[in-house]
Amino acid sequence: MGEAAAIMLIQNGHENRSYEITGSKLNAYTDVAQAPFELTGRSSSYTDVEATAFAQQLIEGGVPEPLAFLQTGFATDIKNNQFGIFSEDLETLIGIKPASLNNT
Structure with a gap:
């Protein structure tokens, strides 16, 4: 992403354009939980936690309540694919396919 940002800053033609920078x-x-196993052979798993329980765990861990609820909402949106945007903009800008979770 840093390389893409540099390209946009130093090359002409990116003015007044927006890009979706994604993987x-x-x-x-579940994919993120599986990636360490595929790389190391060590098992890991994803446990779906109810949003209120997740927020409470964050608060008990010292996260201020407003930030705990903000993070919980963000995590819930990710789980529900609210940020499920895919674009080839990054690949186009840097000229190579971005690394995946499984790249070694």
Whole structure:
């Protein structure tokens, strides 16, 4: 992403344009949990936690309540694919396919 930002700043033709900078594919929380196993052979898993329980865990861990609820909403939106945007803009800007979760 840093390389893409630099390209947009130093090259002409990016004025008044917006880009969707995403990875090479959409990943669910289960994909993220599976990636360490595929790289190391060590098992990991994703446990779906109810939003109120997640917020309470954050608060008990010292996260201020407003931030805990903000983070909980953000995590819930990700889980529900609210940010499920895929674009090839990053690949187009930097000239190579972005790394995936499984790249070694």
